[in-house]
Amino acid sequence: MxxxxxxxxxxxxxxxxxxxxxxxxxVDNRCELAAVCDPNxxxxxxxKSEWGPAKYTTDYxxxxxxxxxxxxxxxxxxxxxxxxxxxxxxxxxxxxxEKPLGVSxxxxxxxxxxxxxxxxxxxxxxxxxxxxxxRYLRHxxxxxxxxxxxxxxxxxxxxxxxxxxGWRQYKKLAGAGDLYDMTIHRIDFxxxxxxxxxxxxxxxxxxxxxxxxxxxxxxxxSEVDDWSALIGTFRSGAVGVWEGSTLMKGHHNSGVGFEWAxxxxxxxxxxxxxxxxxxxxxxKHGGTMEKSLVPKQFMKPEASPRNPDEGKPSTVFRYxxxxxxxxxxxxxxxxxxxxxxxxxxxxxADAVLQSYAERRWVDxxx
Ligand SMILES: NC(=O)c1ccc[n+]([C@@H]2O[C@H](COP(=O)([O-])OP(=O)(O)OC[C@H]3O[C@@H](n4cnc5c(N)ncnc54)[C@H](O)[C@@H]3O)[C@@H](O)[C@H]2O)c1
Numbered sequence: 134m135x136x137x138x139x140x141x142x143x144x145x146x147x148x149x150x151x152x153x154x155x156x157x158x159x160v161d162n163r164c165e166l167a168a169v170c171d172p173n174x175x176x177x178x179x180x181k182s183e184w185g186p187a188k189y190t191t192d193y194x195x196x197x198x199x200x201x202x203x204x205x206x207x208x209x210x211x212x213x214x215x216x217x218x219x220x221x222x223x224x225x226x227x228x229x230x231e232k233p234l235g236v237s238x239x240x241x242x243x244x245x246x247x248x249x250x251x252x253x254x255x256x257x258x259x260x261x262x263x264x265x266x267x268r269y270l271r272h273x274x275x276x277x278x279x280x281x282x283x284x285x286x287x288x289x290x291x292x293x294x295x296x297x298x299g300w301r302q303y304k305k306l307a308g309a310g311d312l313y314d315m316t317i318h319r320i321d322f323x324x325x326x327x328x329x330x331x332x333x334x335x336x337x338x339x340x341x342x343x344x345x346x347x348x349x350x351x352x353x354x355s356e357v358d359d360w361s362a363l364i365g366t367f368r369s370g371a372v373g374v375w376e377g378s379t380l381m382k383g384h385h386n387s388g389v390g391f392e393w394a395x396x397x398x399x400x401x402x403x404x405x406x407x408x409x410x411x412x413x414x415x416x417k418h419g420g421t422m423e424k425s426l427v428p429k430q431f432m433k434p435e436a437s438p439r440n441p442d443e444g445k446p447s448t449v450f451r452y453x454x455x456x457x458x459x460x461x462x463x464x465x466x467x468x469x470x471x472x473x474x475x476x477x478x479x480x481x482a483d484a485v486l487q488s489y490a491e492r493r494w495v496d497x498x499x
Pocket of ligand 1: 171173259
């Protein structure tokens with residue numbers, strides 16, 4: 134690492150990179166934005182003026198083979214993740230990749246095995262693990278404060294337009310719809326809170342064709358789910374219920390949507406909400422759920438340079454993803470969540486599709 138800075142390349146200069154990966158690099162002075170890659174030249178030029186000095190290229194192989202790049206953040210459409218990750222791993226880069234890691238568990242597992250074999254740091258961008266109330270909920274569960282965890286419950290509702298969802302609505306490009314886009318995050322944090330999922334019974338549903346673009350042009354109709362749901366059992370003996378939809382009218386909430394995730398233990402319950410991520414709801418047996426501010430030490434990882442009092446709460450915790458990647462690199466330890474977490478969540482998501490196709494419970498086999 135020249136200048137002792139971790140030199141990061143962004144591969145895929147679209148929405149999520151602009152929303153939190155590049156801002157995440159900016160707040161951490163242990164790293165720098167060294168390169169940007171996107172085949173869309175118009176967007177690349179726009180990013181040049183927005184993001185400033187760095188190498189700009191349309192070819193990810195140039196990044197994979199660049200000895201002046203230490204790490205990459207892959208934020209491209211799902212079907213490209215595998216090839217880009219394998220090329221970058223082969224080039225010795227540490228890799229954070231957006232979720233879902235691939236368009237199937239097989240791809241995700243291949244990526245995990247490749248990163249492990251090469252000895253590079255690997256991280257899956259499971260954003261919501263970094264929310265303050267999620268970090269505190271995890272503490273309450275792991276410290277036994279809620280007693281024996283029994284139930285997990287999650288709801289993620291978005292009120293998206295019924296027009297085309299671009300690459301996200303084609304099976305070959307996205308893998309699945311709401312299930313891979315939204316519910317997979319909740320599968321991940323459920324496993325982080327409760328331990329591995331053992332078995333699931335799932336369902337998906339497509340309601341709208343999305344055969345028109347926003348500007349009224351015709352396009353191929355959607356092939357993926359708008360709604361996904363599962364019930365599941367954890368190896369611990371606990372049970373879970375998940376539901377997600379992109380068609381929840383009235384839950385737009387300025388783009389943040391609605392999110393609720395709850396653990397019920399033998400002594401008490403606690404709730405994380407994305408709409409209010411600096412607060413938690415907690416209730417004990419015989420009492421009432423009460424809202425309180427997340428204690429200061431759970432607002433962010435201790436050494437994170439981010440000021441938790443600054444910015445929009447439902448946005449700024451996402452900057453800690455880059456902090457975790459860079460910390461893993463400079464401290465020489467595994468990043469969390471890793472590609473192993475990305476792969477195991479995808480195994481569960483794929484089991485949901487199989488369960489619904491075959492109308493039966495499916496055990497998770499890794
Ligand atoms: N973790 C989260 O909270 C979160 C949020 C949003 C999106 N995502 C994930 O991030 C990824 C990107 O989503 P987005 O909303 O930014 O999509 P987007 O369509 O806005 O951006 C993707 C960009 O990748 C570029 N691209 C395509 N092929 C490429 C290639 N071969 N090399 C380099 N760039 C290439 C496209 O030109 C586009 O600019 C998806 O996997 C999505 O699931 C995660």
